[in-house]
Amino acid sequence: xxxxxxxxxxxxxxxxxxRALDAAITCLSQRPNATMxxxxxxxxxxxxxxxxxxxxxxxxxxxxxxxxxxxxxxxxSGIDLDGDPRGALTRLITGSWQLVDQARxxxxxAEGEIPPERMRALHGxxxxxxxxxxxxxxxxxxxxxxxxxxxxVAVLHQILHGAGAEVAAGRLEPNEAPGLIITTVNAILDxx
Amino acid sequence: xxxxxxxxxxxxxxxxxxRALDAAITCLSQRPNATMxxxxxxxxxxxxxxxxxxxxxxxxxxxxxxxxxxxxxxxxSGIDLDGDPRGALTRLITGSWQLVDQARxxxxxAEGEIPPERMRALHGxxxxxxxxxxxxxxxxxxxxxxxxxxxxVAVLHQILHGAGAEVAAGRLEPNEAPGLIITTVNAILDxx
Numbered sequence: 001x002x003x004x005x006x007x008x009x010x011x012x013x014x015x016x017x018x019r020a021l022d023a024a025i026t027c028l029s030q031r032p033n034a035t036m037x038x039x040x041x042x043x044x045x046x047x048x049x050x051x052x053x054x055x056x057x058x059x060x061x062x063x064x065x066x067x068x069x070x071x072x073x074x075x076x077s078g079i080d081l082d083g084d085p086r087g088a089l090t091r092l093i094t095g096s097w098q099l100v101d102q103a104r105x106x107x108x109x110a111e112g113e114i115p116p117e118r119m120r121a122l123h124g125x126x127x128x129x130x131x132x133x134x135x136x137x138x139x140x141x142x143x144x145x146x147x148x149x150x151x152x153v154a155v156l157h158q159i160l161h162g163a164g165a166e167v168a169a170g171r172l173e174p175n176e177a178p179g180l181i182i183t184t185v186n187a188i189l190d191x192x
Numbered sequence: 193x194x195x196x197x198x199x200x201x202x203x204x205x206x207x208x209x210x211r212a213l214d215a216a217i218t219c220l221s222q223r224p225n226a227t228m229x230x231x232x233x234x235x236x237x238x239x240x241x242x243x244x245x246x247x248x249x250x251x252x253x254x255x256x257x258x259x260x261x262x263x264x265x266x267x268x269s270g271i272d273l274d275g276d277p278r279g280a281l282t283r284l285i286t287g288s289w290q291l292v293d294q295a296r297x298x299x300x301x302a303e304g305e306i307p308p309e310r311m312r313a314l315h316g317x318x319x320x321x322x323x324x325x326x327x328x329x330x331x332x333x334x335x336x337x338x339x340x341x342x343x344x345v346a347v348l349h350q351i352l353h354g355a356g357a358e359v360a361a362g363r364l365e366p367n368e369a370p371g372l373i374i375t376t377v378n379a380i381l382d383x384x
Contacts, residue, residue, distance in 0.1 A: 155354055
């Protein structure tokens with residue numbers, strides 16, 4: 001009986017942690033300054049329960065960042081990046097531009113509250129994929145090589161962030177974003 | 193004698209205010225969280241003197257934003273925007289891309305501390321210039337019109353911000369930035 005009760009307790013705890021993380025992502029996406037009380041309310045759990053799992057807001061933010069990185073990795077690793085780098089870049093953008101927008105909210109919330117190396121991890125792996133594709137395209141001649149590759153990566157990154165901001169501001173329909181991003185990125189990368 | 197002393201005092205006060213604003217821009221550009229004590233030190237004035245002119249950090253930030261807007265307006269209003277819109281856009285970017293970078297630091301510092309309508313003023317007038325040029329270019333056929341004008345303005349804005357970030361990160365030489373920005377913007381706006 002004690003075992004059953006312990007495993008029930010564990011299941012409850014796991015469910016509450018899941019709820020708390022989902023609620024944190026929802027709240028922080030809307031208001032980067034969302035409080036622990038607001039997150040607990042959104043999660044439908046008590047503040048005491050929330051603090052039992054996350055001793056501080058910084059600890060919760062750290063867990064949120066980890067979850068966003070992991071979810072992003074799962075999405076990105078499912079995208080086929082072989083073959084023509086331009087085609088691969090199109091698939092990468094189509095499959096992942098919304099991750100950038102979500103990451104943007106979480107970065108705004110976590111800035112200054114979690115260690116810089118964790119923040120870099122948010123960007124590092126997705127950026128490495130883009131860098132590899134751009135390097136391959138430049139080598140094969142399908143991407144212009146008369147501007148720095150670091151600049152091309154930076155501009156692509158800025159365009160994805162810009163699309164997120166335009167959608168958030170209601171000036172761009174989410175379903176129009178990928179096509180517009182790809183047209184714009186193609187214009188920038190086309191050999192000249 | 194009383195008049196002379198009053199005018200000397202006024203001149204001292206004006207000089208201290210100038211120093212405080214210059215120091216605030218320097219400090220906040222490096223660390224958006226710079227304190228009043230750090231700013232006073234950078235200005236070479238006492239904290240009491242700083243507080244005599246700016247009752248709070250928010251009041252100082254407000255004055256900094258006003259100064260940045262005014263300096264930006266002076267620079268922008270000196271740029272000839274007549275004639276071919278593509279040429280005018282090139283002149284506008286060459287003459288003003290560094291303002292965007294400075295504004296970026298100040299926005300980071302002031303976010304949440306000064307009223308949103310003041311923040312909008314930081315962007316409003318420069319953005320209006322770009323919008324007018326893009327509208328004219330689309331009408332005349334020198335700028336592609338198969339993507340939303342709002343998107344073109346947003347992307348241009350993102351590219352300017354990206355250039356500032358790349359320079360700050362040491363990946364781009366300041367003197368290479370304008371040429372690279374213009375090449376990139378041209379690739380995006382060229383009729384297709």
